[in-house]
Amino acid sequence: MDKEHIVHSYDTELNQLQNMIAEMGGLAEMQLARAVAALVKYDADAANDIVEKDRRIDELEDAIDDLAVRLIAKRQPMAGDLRTIITGLKVSSNLERIGDYAKNIAKRTVTISSATGLRGPISTIARMAALVQSMIKNVLDAYIAHDADKADDVRARDQEVDQIHSGLFRELLTYMMEDPRNITPCTHLLFIAKNIERVGDHVTSVAEQIHYMVHGELPLGERPKQDLSSFTLVEPK
């Protein structure tokens, strides 16, 4: 909806809501990028800083909830406005979870501090994270532009993340079997990989909300899923 409201302060508040989502999304994307960079470099200082910065994301979520509730009470929004506000509430909760996952990756990075023998899986994690980051970026662009087609495109890409995750799961199990000293770092890497896979799911959920915001209904049909890690079994040789 491009025309402005008769009441200007309504537009101001709706813009404020969308700007806060944009800031929150940008932060979540950056936190994930920095968490993975810290993992690749085993940079505990950077990781600690990431844990600290998650607070801003939480603050934004509270502020968005607060503004959305006030908007509903004050403006009694209808149609596209109502969908924008409801979507704002749901998207902010997805972004907050993404921030938490980035924070958790940073915490685990501090714990494992060095796992020099595991460059292979770590570079796979970095590749998976880069894919998820580009999904976050695109989904935020889709949100700001109210572009449902772009959001649908992001939703379809989550299966690539699932595929990488399934492969990585198998690989990490193999490392653990080869040498029990790998079990601690590999377990942390398993969780890190799972965190990134979950971020992909949250991005997908955001994409679905954008489709709803634009069209008034959720996208039709099951989204393609490729995560086979729940069924993966590696027997010792």
Place this chain on the structure above:
Amino acid sequence: MAEINVTLPPRESTPAAASKIKLSARNVGVFYGAANALRDVNMDFEENQVISLIGPSGCGKSTFLRCINRMNDTIPGCRVVGSINMDGTNIYSADIDPVELRARVGMVFQKPNPFPKSIYDNIAYGPRIHGMVSTKTEMDEVVEWALRSAGLWEEVKDRLLQPGTGLSGGQQQRLCIARAIAVHPEVILMDEPCSALDPIATAKVEELIDELRQTFTIIIVTHSMQQAARVSQRTAFFHMGNLVEEGPTDVIFTKPKDQRTGAYITGRIG
């Protein structure tokens, strides 16, 4: 622990079972002299539903409402074209008596307008002139039934002979609703029935509308979008003399199809 099995509310995409069409407007247009106030309205009204007509001032919604009981006939220079069928009969055909029609299609106005008579006589007036009752006992029954149906009986039963104009605004409006239903109409037209009432009186009238739907078909013109969303099953949006969009109320207010409807209900056009 007992198993909990909550019934899920119906999704708007689930079509309600279609009931009988009570009224059906075809190519209805209204001219005030040369000015074309309403153009080519086609719309069906199902029995036992509340239908809201919304739109900015001057959009034609009240003009259309007044076509349904031929109130426009009383305005000099006003001409109505097209047809409105009630139970299959065109209410504009030559053999229809507008006075009889208005007993079948009752009306409630924006400002409560009780007659300067007692509460009792406000209700008794219609049944009396239409010759619907013959004895005092019968009339007492009709008055009590109408006041009970309008949710007013308990508040006024001890002062039926006091003037209707002495009631509060909300009570007066419910008295007017009781007066409208006393002649057993089939359709009730309401032209902004709550715009002069406070929120409590408004809530009581809205509760009443929902109850009356069991018996009557109700068409309501309202400037309050929230009221339309609360009380009606279907909503029609008028703009500049045209019926722009008509559909299930929850669809109109969450994902209207026409961009003008969206602009109006979100407060973008006046």
